[in-house]
Amino acid sequence: MVLKLLNDLISINSSSVEGANSAVSFCGNWLGENGLPVSFFENNGYTMLVSEIGSGDFTLVLNGHVDVVAATPGQFIPFERDGKIYGRGSADMKAGIAAMMAALARLNGRDLGIKVQLQIVSDEEIGGFNCTGFLVENGYRGDFAICGEPTGLGIANQAKGVLRGDILVTGKPAHGSRPWEGVNAIEKAYGIYREILNLPFAGESSDYYEKPSINLAKINADGAYNVVPAQCKMGFDIRYLPSQDKEEIIQQISGVEGVQFFPGMISNPVNTDRSHPLLQILGEIVQRHTGREADYFGQHGSADTVFFAKYGIPAIEFGPAGGNWHGDEEYVEIESVLAFQNILVELASSDRLAELKKSN
Secondary structure (H helix, E strand, O other): OHHHHHHHHHOOOOOOHHHHHHHHHHHHHHHHHOOOOOEEEEEOOEEEEEEEEEOOOOEEEEEEEOOOOOOOHHHHOOEEEOOEEEOOOHHHHHHHHHHHHHHHHHHOOOOOOOEEEEEEEOOHHHOOOOOHHHHHHOOOOOOEEEEOOOOOOOEEEEEOEEEEEEEEEEOEOOEOOOHHHOEOHHHHHHHHHHHHHOOHHHHOOOOOOOOOEEEEEEEEOOOOOOEOOOEEEEEEEEEEOOOOOHHHHHHHHHOOOOOEEEEEEEEOOEEOOOOOHHHHHHHHHHHHHHOOOOOEEEEOOOOOHHHHHOOOOOEEEOOOOEEOOOOOOOEEEHHHHHHHHHHHHHHHHOHHHHOHHHHO
């Protein structure tokens, strides 16, 4: 069931809004045909769905996205080789979606003692604000959220925060043949960049992370070849640690001489307590299915977990094993897809999970 579903999903070119919406519709139709309730939502042209089963005081949210980054037409023709399924979105994250849908179908009709809510969204790759952000803002939050991103069946209970912003650097124009008479804003900007790399926040570490990441993503200086540039604008993408304060980082950057810092998109980090009872239950189940101790780690990138974390809802990334996502020959390991499905079924069926809300 789950592998055919995965192949069908990969075959849908969901790299556009229309394609992603079609993939959500396909998922909704499949869930309905398998006896599951489905509610569709639309926001700013993006479609999403929610399917909830069970009853009880505790709600486990399973969240996943069907949108993918652009690819050649051939990458939407799935094929199997050496225990792997290849195709755009196979790992990121249609395998997670297929396993969660199949798990929900298997759980339907059981006396779980909890609610299981599946959310399928269509805009995670561009930030998630139109779908998961919309759902969370409208009360679809649950008590614990699992985003089925490809983690190799490891448990990502942390993720770095995002701080994007621009720095405008000013110089002094002069004729290009006499650069000593001006101040080159590009050269000045690069010196400021080197200073930022040596600020205190840039050298901090934690148990999961060696340091934050600082990406000089854009640099722009309008002008002509024969003019010393008078202005230069740099764009930064900073991924900061869960233990760090974004306001302190902004203050440090703004304190560099000659810097005018204009913060842009900000996303808080995810920091789900590793000692959370659900993680203890999940870790034991993972070990039984994989034969190894569960691996807890922190993600460098950001996922839809951030929307739950904003409201203090514990959230993790947890999903199958794969590789080359966002690249050529993306694949997912079949064995891990089957294991992920079985782990979710066992987790949702756990009597210990049903007791969580009562004991908290």
